[in-house]
Amino acid sequence: MHARVAAFENRDTSRVDELVQLVRDRQSTAGEIPDALGMYMLIDRATGKAAGISIFETEEAIRKAEPAFTRMGDEIPEELRGKRLSVDTYEVAIHEVNAGLYVLPAPLALEILEQATADNDQGEIYLTDVIGGLRLRGKRVAAAKALDPSLVVGVNSQAELVQAEALMAARIRRESQAAVRDR
Helix, strand or coil, rough: CEEEEEEECCCCCHHHHHHHHHHHHHHHCCCCCCCCCEEEEECCCCCEEEEEEEECCCCCHHHHHHHHHHHHHCCCHHHHHHHEEEEEEEEECCCCCCCCCCCCHHHHHHHHHHHCCCCCCCCCCCCCCHHHHHHCCCCCCCCCCCCHHHHHHHCCHHHHHHHHHHHHHHHHHHHHHHHHHHC
């Protein structure tokens, strides 16, 4: 797995939210960056610095996606996106994902949720409250690591659906190539 990291600086941080929404909209409607497995935008509102991180299966996939990055840079004005300082490619040495999947004893989990309170800033009850409730009752709580994190990605938006489809396509392609090779 490899990452493309583009660094930007923008002295005018008043339009950061506009930029974030524009990039989200573009990615969710067009799946704009081909073969991207995931994308992150890091923003420091105090300094105006930002980084765009895109994750790909291979360095070749990054090279193939460069025209899309160039097009995006041409179409988003510099006064909005900021001045690009650098673009670097890295191997992703560690890739850990919290999939947020739970296997719970349903009756006990429902009992705990009924007793949970919404005394937090959002005024909401969270499924994660069940974990604390189970521990308070002396129940065993453990985490499990997925051998293939692409099998447990969450889909909560159109953009995440595009990313999940790309992961699935890449996995099917690898399995097909392995099957042909192993004949």
